[in-house]
Amino acid sequence: MSFFVRPSKFRHVFGTSYRRPDCYENLRITRNAWDTNLVKVNPLFISVNLQSGGGGTFTVINHNNTGKLPDNLPCFNGHSASVLDTDFNPFNDYIIASSSEDTKVMIWNIPENGLTESINKPVLSLEGHKKKVGHVLFHPVADNLLASSSADMTIRLWDISKGAEMQNIDCHTQLVQSLDWNYNGDLLTTTCKDKKFRIIDTRTGKVTSETNGHQGIKGSRVCWLGNSDKIATTGFSRMSDRQLFLWDTKNLKEPIKQETIDTSSGILMPFYDNDTKLLFLAGKGDGNIRYYEIVDDDNMLYFISEFKSSEPQHGMGFLPKRAVNTNEVEIDRLYKLQNNIIEPISFKVPRKSDAFASDIYPDTIGDKPALTCEDFFKGKSANPILINLETKFKPSAKRELKIDENEVKANAEKKRAAAEAEKNKPILDNKELTAKCETLQKENETLRSTIKEQELKIQELEKELHRLKLFH
Secondary structure (H helix, E strand, C coil), rough: CCEEEECCCCCEEEECCCCCHCCCCCCCEEECCCCCCCCEEEEEEEEEECCCCCCCCEEEECCCEEEECCCCCCCCCEECHHHHHEECCCCCCCCEEEEEEECCCEECCCCCCCCCEEEEECCEEEEECCCEEEEEECCEEECEEEEEEECCEEEEEEECCEEEEEEEEECCCCCCEEEEECCCCCCEEEEEEEEEEEEEEEECCCCEEEEEEECCCCEEEECCCCCCCCCCCEECCCCEEEEEEECCEEECCCEEEEEEEEEECCEEEEEEEEECCCCEEEEEECEEEEEEECCCCCCCCCEEEEECCCCCCCEECCHHHHCCCCCHCEEEEEEEEEEEEEEEEEEEECCCCCCCCCCCCCCEEECCCCCCCCHCCCCCCCCCCECHHHHCCCCCCCCCCCCCCHHHHHHHHHHHHHHHHHHHHHCCCCCHHHHHHHHHHHHHHHHHHHHHHHHCCCHHHHHHHHHHHHCC
C-alpha cells in the first residue's frame, strides 16, 4: 500500500521554547477579564499589561532584558483605570498606543534604551469614546493612523500626528470583539457580540458586507489572511465547540471551510504569517499552539503540527516577520504569557545548509510607510513596502513623533464646542414638537382602529366556537 504525502516546505516546522534564563520573569500580569492578547511585540520591545493597585499600567521590556525582572518595574502609568490593549506603531518602533477603561487612548514615546523610570504623561491623549476602549490597532500602510474600538459600539480612526478623529464608524449593534485590517488597509473586518462579522470601508465608515458568524455565546476573533481575499474567524458553536471558519470576501453567504477544533472553553487567538501562509491558533488556557498551512486548492486548510506545553497561556504576542532570526531558519516567533512570565517560542524549518533560505523568506513587510495619513483619507491606496531579509534587517534609528500642537489644540477646541452645542441644544423646537405630537396622534388613532378590528374578529371567533359546540 502506498501513501501520498502532500509536498510542503513547512511539513516539518517545529516549535521550541526558550530556556528559562532567556525568558522574562517576575511580572504582575493584569487580572482584568477583558479579552485581548495582553502582549504585543515589535523588533525592539515587548509590551505587557500589568496589575496595579490604582489606575492602569503597562510596561515595555527591551528584548535583551531577560531573566528575573525587578519588583518595582518601571511602567507607563498615565491611565486612571485598567489598561486593556496596546499596539506598537509599525513604522516607528519607539511609539506605542494604549487603551483603557478610562475611555481614553494614549500615545507614548519609548526611550531609546527602554524604560528606566516610570512615565505618567503621554505624548498625546485621544478623547472621544464614551465607554471603555478595548482595542487599538495601527494601520498597516499609512503612517500615524490608529483604529480604536470601544464598548460604546463605535470604531474611531485617529491621525495621531494631529490628535484628530478622522472617522467614526458607527455600524455595530453590540460590543466589537476583535478587528483587523486587510493587506493595504482599505478595509477593516470586525467580529461583534451580535454574532455577525462585518467588512467595513475605512474611508466612508460604511459596511460593504456582513454575515452571520459563529453562533456560540463566547467571544469570536477575526484575522485577515494577508494579501488574499480570505478571512479566518475563530469562535464557538451553539454547543460550545471551538471552531475555525475560512471565508471568501467575495461571497460571505457561507464559510468556504469549517473546522471544529475541540470542546475547550478558551478563546482561540489567530495569527497569520503571509510569507509562509501559516495560520497559528493559540487558545487561552491551553498549553498548545496549533498551526495550519493555507493552500489555494479545494481543501484549503492543512494541519501541520502543534507545539505542546503543560503551562497554560493567558495571552500571546506575534513578532513581526522582519525581526526573525534567518541564520537559524526561524520563520516565526510567538511570545507566550503565563502567570508571571513571558516565554518566547521559536518556530523553525529544519535545514542542513547554512545558506540563506530564499525559498522560505520572500520579501516581507518592512518598517517604512507607503502613505501618509492625509494621503490615505484623500483616497490613495498602496500596498506595504517590502524588504529583503537576506540583507539582515536592522531597526530604524529612533525618531520622535512629530505632533502639530496647533492642530491638536484646534481639534480639541472643535470637540469642546461641538459637545457644548450638543449639550445646549433644545430637545425639540416648537415646530418639531407640533409635528411630533401630530405623528403620535395619528399612530395612536391607527393603533386604536387596529385594536377595534382585532376585538371584532375575536368576538366573531367566539360566536363561531360557541355555534360549533352547540352543533356537536
